[in-house]
Amino acid sequence: MVKLAEQYGLHRNTVEAHLRRAGVAKRPMVKMTPRLVERATELYIEEFWTTARIGKEIGVDASTVAKALKRAGVKMRPPVAEHGDSA
Structure with a gap:
């Protein structure tokens, strides 16, 4: 919407x-349950997934993932350039 x-x-x-x-x-609407936050944290920290990839995996927007990770005390990495951007 x-x-x-x-x-x-x-x-x-x-x-x-x-x-x-x-x-x-x-x-x-998918809620970021404690279990989903735990899974998102694992993917972000241990697998180095982006918040966008995690969001697609669990069915929420990347910003929702980022907010949940920040609330959980996860140290966020700097944003990376999207595919197709010239460096």
């Missing part, structure tokens, strides 16, 4: 209302 709102210049709540009226079902 956030991406649609940005694309069409609308507020996220407006997009949500349009989708609800059109009968579009929302995906269930």
Whole structure:
């Protein structure tokens, strides 16, 4: 909904209302449970996964992963350039 709102210049709540009226079902919201935070921490620290990769794995946005890791006291690495960026 956030991406649609940005694309069409609308507020996220407006997009949500349009989708609800059109009968579009929302995906269930994945909560960062203690177990998911533990798993995300393992992947981030031990496997050196990015927050984006972890997010795709568990079904949440990279920013959600980053916030959960920070709250758990994980020292965050500096961001890396995306594929396709020139160095």
